[in-house]
Amino acid sequence: xxxxxxxxxxxxxxxxxxxxxxxxxxxxxxxxxxxxxxxxxxxxxxxxxxxxxxxxxxxxxxxxxxxxxxxxxxxxxxxxxxxxxxxxxxxxxxxxxxxxxxxxxxxxxxxxxxxxxxxxxxxxxxxxxxxxxxxxxxxxxxxxxxxxxxxxxxxxxxxxxxxxxxxxxxxxxxxxxxxxxxxxxxxxxxxxxxxxxxxxxxx
Amino acid sequence: xxxxxxxxxxxxxxxxxxxxxxxxxxxxxxxxxxxxxxxxxxxxxxxxxxxxxxxxxxxxxxxxxxxxxxxxxxxxxxxxxxxxxxxxxxxxxxxxxxxxxxxxxxxxxxxxxxxxxxxxxxxxxxxxxxxxxxxxxxxxxxxxxxxxxxxxxxxxxxxxxxxxxxxxxxxxxxxxxxxxxxxxxxxxxxxxxxxxxxxxxxx
Numbered sequence: 072x073x074x075x076x077x078x079x080x081x082x083x084x085x086x087x088x089x090x091x092x093x094x095x096x097x098x099x100x101x102x103x104x105x106x107x108x109x110x111x112x113x114x115x116x117x118x119x120x121x122x123x124x125x126x127x128x129x130x131x132x133x134x135x136x137x138x139x140x141x142x143x144x145x146x147x148x149x150x151x152x153x154x155x156x157x158x159x160x161x162x163x164x165x166x167x168x169x170x171x172x173x174x175x176x177x178x179x180x181x182x183x184x185x186x187x188x189x190x191x192x193x194x195x196x197x198x199x200x201x202x203x204x205x206x207x208x209x210x211x212x213x214x215x216x217x218x219x220x221x222x223x224x225x226x227x228x229x230x231x232x233x234x235x236x237x238x239x240x241x242x243x244x245x246x247x248x249x250x251x252x253x254x255x256x257x258x259x260x261x262x263x264x265x266x267x268x269x270x271x272x273x274x
Numbered sequence: 275x276x277x278x279x280x281x282x283x284x285x286x287x288x289x290x291x292x293x294x295x296x297x298x299x300x301x302x303x304x305x306x307x308x309x310x311x312x313x314x315x316x317x318x319x320x321x322x323x324x325x326x327x328x329x330x331x332x333x334x335x336x337x338x339x340x341x342x343x344x345x346x347x348x349x350x351x352x353x354x355x356x357x358x359x360x361x362x363x364x365x366x367x368x369x370x371x372x373x374x375x376x377x378x379x380x381x382x383x384x385x386x387x388x389x390x391x392x393x394x395x396x397x398x399x400x401x402x403x404x405x406x407x408x409x410x411x412x413x414x415x416x417x418x419x420x421x422x423x424x425x426x427x428x429x430x431x432x433x434x435x436x437x438x439x440x441x442x443x444x445x446x447x448x449x450x451x452x453x454x455x456x457x458x459x460x461x462x463x464x465x466x467x468x469x470x471x472x473x474x475x476x477x
Contacts, residue, residue, distance in 0.1 A: 091384065096298045175382040178437045179375055181294065189444065196445075218445050219461045226433030227426055234381045234425065241392065242399075242421050258422045265468040 078116045080106040086127045090169035093176045094124050125185045128177060131170045132191035136198070138163050143198035149206030150264050156202070157224065157260040164232040165252070171229040196221050203267065212267045224263055231255045281319045283309040289330045293372030296379045297327050328388045331380060334373045335394035339401070341366050346401035352409030353467050359405070360427065360463040367435040368455070374432040399424050406470065415470045427466055434458045 084106035088097035099113050099120050106112070117123040142159040146152030164171045177184055184192070199217040206212030239251045246254070287309035291300035302316050302323050309315070320326040345362040349355030367374045380387055387395070402420040409415030442454045449457070 092298065093296055093382075095295065172382055175378060178433065178440070179296075179378040179382070181440075183440050183444065189441070192441070216461075219458070222434060222437065223430055223461070223465050226429045226437070230381065230429030230433070231425060234429075237381070237384075237386050238392070238395075241386065255422070258419075258426070262426050262465065262469045265471075266465045268468075271474045 077106070077108050077112055081108060081112060081116055081123065082127055082130060085123050086131065086169040086173065089124060089127055089176065090172035094120075094180070125187065128173060128185065129187040129191070131167075131173050132188045134167070135160070135163060135170065136191040136194040139195050140198045143202050146202075149202060149209055149211045149267075152202045152205070153264050153267060154260045156199075157228070157256060157263060160224065160228045161232070161252070161256045161259070164228060168232065168236075171232040174225070174229050175233065192221075195225075199224070206267060206269075211269060213269045215267060220263065220266065223266060224259075227259045227262065231259060280309070280311050280315055284311055284315060284319055284326065285330055285333060288326050289334065289370075289372040289376060292327060292330055292379065293375030297323075297383070328390065331376060331388065332390040332394070334370075334376050335391045337370070338363070338366060338373065339394040339397040342398050343401045346405050349405075352405060352412055352414040353471075355405045355408070356467050356470060357463045359402075360431070360459060360466060363427065363431045364435070364455070364459045364462070367431060371435065371439075374435040377428070377432050378436065395424075398428075402427070409470060409472075414472060416472045418470060423466065423469065426469060427462075430462045430465065434462060 081102065085097070085102045088102055088105065091097075100110060102123070103110050103112050113120060113123055117126060138159045139156055142155040143152055146155045177188070183189075196217050199221045203212055203215060203217050203220065207214065235251065235255050236248075239246070239255070240248070243251055243254075284305065288300070288305050291305055291308065294300075303313060305326070306313050306315050316323060316326055320329060341362045342359055345358040346355055349358045380391070386392075399420050402424050406415055406418060406420050406423065410417065438454065438458050439451075442449070442458070443451070446454055446457075
């Protein structure tokens with residue numbers, strides 16, 4: 072197992088453990104054990120546990136931002152781009168459930184996110200801005216601040232990814248998990264689409 | 275200091291500490307110290323730390339549900355009731371910032387909420403259901419599942435209460451915190467209102 076393999080395994084293990092337990096409760100001992108690395112590996116590769124946390128957050132937000140940028144560039148109409156963004160966020164969170172957990176832990180902490188996370192957040196806001204601007208030019212969307220749209224999108228997506236899996240089966244006992252996921256995704260796409268839609272009486 | 279005073283102080287201290295640190299990281303020692311109670315007080319009043327956590331969650335969701343029920347009963351039009359619900363949730367979270375933190379920690383845990391929390395959640399869904407039904411009768415709202423509306427409302431309110439305070443000043447550097455709070459509240463009320471609004475071409 073080479074150096075870069077260890078670094079990758081540490082990031083993967085840390086993402087899982089920070090995601091499930093939060094920064095404080097996840098110990099370096101657990102992370103290195105889960106990554107099959109020696110106890111000094113975190114210090115060697117990242118210096119401190121805080122730096123490892125920042126690297127995991129950075130990686131998660133980078134992937135999220137990249138997915139959103141790609142989806143924002145696709146779609147033939149603006150509403151289609153919005154549905155594509157929601158679909159890609161939900162798909163990503165299904166594949167990588169540690170990511171919404173990490174985001175939730177970051178939001179619930181009292182500390183502002185590190186600079187690198189803010190940089191990815193700005194990328195997401197910029198991608199949403201492009202979609203909103205294109206939609207306004209086409210007369211499909213109204214004037215709305217992309218920062219607020221981004222928050223509405225991320226909050227509901229993270230929330231439904233976690234709370235939906237947790238209490239969805241209680242609230243919708245007859246529904247399969249994939250049917251539930253589909254219902255939730257189309258609801259969020261609908262809410263965001265309606266938030267953006269131009270008013271009927273606006274020229 | 276009498277018994278019921280100690281119990282109340284334990285709930286208050288636990289709410290703060292569970293809110294800021296999460297269930298695992300908040301210790302019984304810290305909670306009793308912060309409540310100015312002796313170390314055995316949690317065992318005496320609640321049996322276990324898990325029971326204390328359940329009692330705090332129960333109390334928080336009970337208050338949230340009561341606020342929403344009251345707001346749902348007010349408002350002369352359905353859109354007015356919705357704005358009232360959003361305003362009351364935001365007001366409550368401003369007064370009791372531990373509550374959105376507790377809710378976030380519950381959502382990020384892998385365990386479903388205790389029965390008592392589900393009971394309060396059903397009360398919230400029922401209140402939203404009443405507002406949606408009244409709005410449909412008046413032709414103001416479309417047919418939409420109250421469970422999904424409730425999730426959209428709670429997720430955005432909790433998120434903006436925490437993330438807004440954390441990175442709002444970074445994203446809106448010129449804005450006072452009360453102006454920022456007003457902007458966010460009116461955005462969420464708008465998003466929920468548009469999610470519910472009857473389509474123009476629907477009779």
